[in-house]
Amino acid sequence: MDSVKDILHRNNLKGTSARIAILNTIISSEAPLSESDIKKRIHEVDRVTFYRSIKSLLDTKIIQGMITQGKIIKYTFCPENQNNETAVQFYCTECQRIADVEIKTQFPVVPQGYKEKTRSITITGICKACNNSSEEEIDGVVI
Template sequence: MKELENKLMEKRINPTAMRLVVLDYLLKQTNAVSLTDMELSLEKTDRVTLYRSVKTFEEHGLVHRIDDGTGITKFALCQPACTVDGHHDLHVHFYCTNCGETHCLPKTQIPEVKLPGGYERQETSLLVKGLCAECKN
């Protein structure tokens, strides 16, 4: 439990009981999860407190949100470089059209996109859809 507390404090997040439970859950996930997934998996969870915990995690660079085209926002843990000042883990996200899971591919970087003069990038994301390794087999 002390390790979880330290992880939160490193990101300047007060380690409440709910935040510790949510962080523990997220650390055990192999794919991105929605708030509904979290709520259903965590016993006796207050929806508002869960939402606020995830929002705090996002604001402090602990999780990032993923729009995988399903209309349901999913969340995954950030890379260590993310901070309260911003997310610095630009990587590809993969949505499996068979199992419906969304995975972060942190070793697959998004190529730099050169914008024409007068344009300013505020966010970049790349979503690849297909079959994950498990479904392909």
């Protein structure tokens, strides 16, 4: 994968210390991160710079935000090959990991006169690994 500075440069963003720290934190995480999760991991960025940096990363689609069940926005890295496509993801409420979902159906059409900027769908639930680990088996019956 390209370096964070290369990703920022390719998207016409300066490689500021705040953007580099935020993007490194998001990319290195296995699960989506909330604003407070990111702030806990990087301490050298002031509040205004933090929010401006997040906004610029969202605007250029380097990262994407998703709203979880608790109405908290969590951020993930958006690989370049998904920037122009519809993103459909499954968010596990147990392990908080995201998995890409294969698209086999047609998507809703935006009403006439509306201008679509991005398209993403997040399905929330429990992934296969967490679902299997939460099931108990008694006498060969899964409950």
